[in-house]
Amino acid sequence: MSVAEDRHAEIVRALKASESVTVAELARALQTSEVTVRRDLAELEQTGVLRRVRGGAVSTMLRGEEMPFAMREMEQSAAKARIAAAAVGLIAEGESVVLDSGTTGLAAAHELCARRVTVVPLAVNSMVVLASAPSVTLLLPGGTVRKGESSLVGPMAEQNISMLRLDTMLMTCCGLSPRGGITAHDLQDAAVKRAAAAASARTIAMIDSSKFARTALAVVCATAEIDVVVTDVDAPEDAVATLRADGIEVHCV
Structure with missing residues (x-):
């Protein structure tokens, strides 16, 4: 798994735990820049697991549905x-x-x-x-x-x-x-x-x-x-x- 995929997996785990995350929190947890986190969130939004909001993202993963195959x-x-x-x-x-x-x-x-x-x-x-x-x-x-x-x-x-x-x-x-x-x-x-x-x-x-x-x-x-x-x-x-x-x-x- 690549470094970017590792970050994506951690972001998904964070969303499953709290259903919303902030860019600042993710940057600290992942020990990376907020610019990188925003790019990761944009890529994950394309897979359908989250929706970007001001300052972060919210989960779009319903409890009765499975995560996308890539995730x-x-x-x-x-x-x-x-x-x-x-x-x-x-x-x-x-x-x-x-x-x-x-x-x-x-x-x-x-x-x-x-x-x-x-x-x-x-x-x-x-x-x-x-x-x-x-x-x-x-x-x-x-x-x-x-x-x-x-x-x-x-x-x-x-x-x-x-x-x-x-x-x-x-x-x-x-x-x-x-x-x-x-x-x-x-x-x-x-x-x-x-x-x-x-x-x-x-x-x-x-x-x-x-x-x-x-x-x-x-x-x-x-x-x-x-x-x-x-x-x-x-x-x-x-x-x-x-x-x-x-x-x-x-x-x-």
Whole structure:
């Protein structure tokens, strides 16, 4: 992550904590000039996460909506890379894999490039990554591209996936509760995830620790329907213990 991306991530975290920030406060916290902060705020305004006001900015991130993809890609980036590598490490050569969308899904696409597998990607950005991988057989499901996310949604995606039988789904999500299940912000996205899990013999959920504190709008499935959870070492110990007690294999990396 670049220095500018680090600053952007810190600004987003500050907005999530207080919903408004001032240029002077950010300059002190980031140890940079107010000119640089104003430039950062202008760039972040273009992504839709904030609105600039006199002397600072206010958050435009609604609690029921997810952050833009570019902002989520900055969040927990190192942990997501470790999670993706560990999850792909559980895939055997020759397997057929349906790869979920999202930032961790994109990280997993890069890891899959070195494997001899058949991959059904549920996002256009992952397709681009995998298209040039010499040992990957790429199977495209079709569907409507969700704006800003590049994920595939809609009845075409659901129907095409339901006609396949796959070895493993690498699932991502917006929230996980050991008792409340796996959740997503978008209803159509949740439906595609359900179809992909139903078509797969095994589901591996790739979930960074921040997702344990969140519950999104649409239920994807109960945690009992997940076979393996790959998360990071900061995952809540009680949640990890509950998952393991329910017979779910959990890897903390």
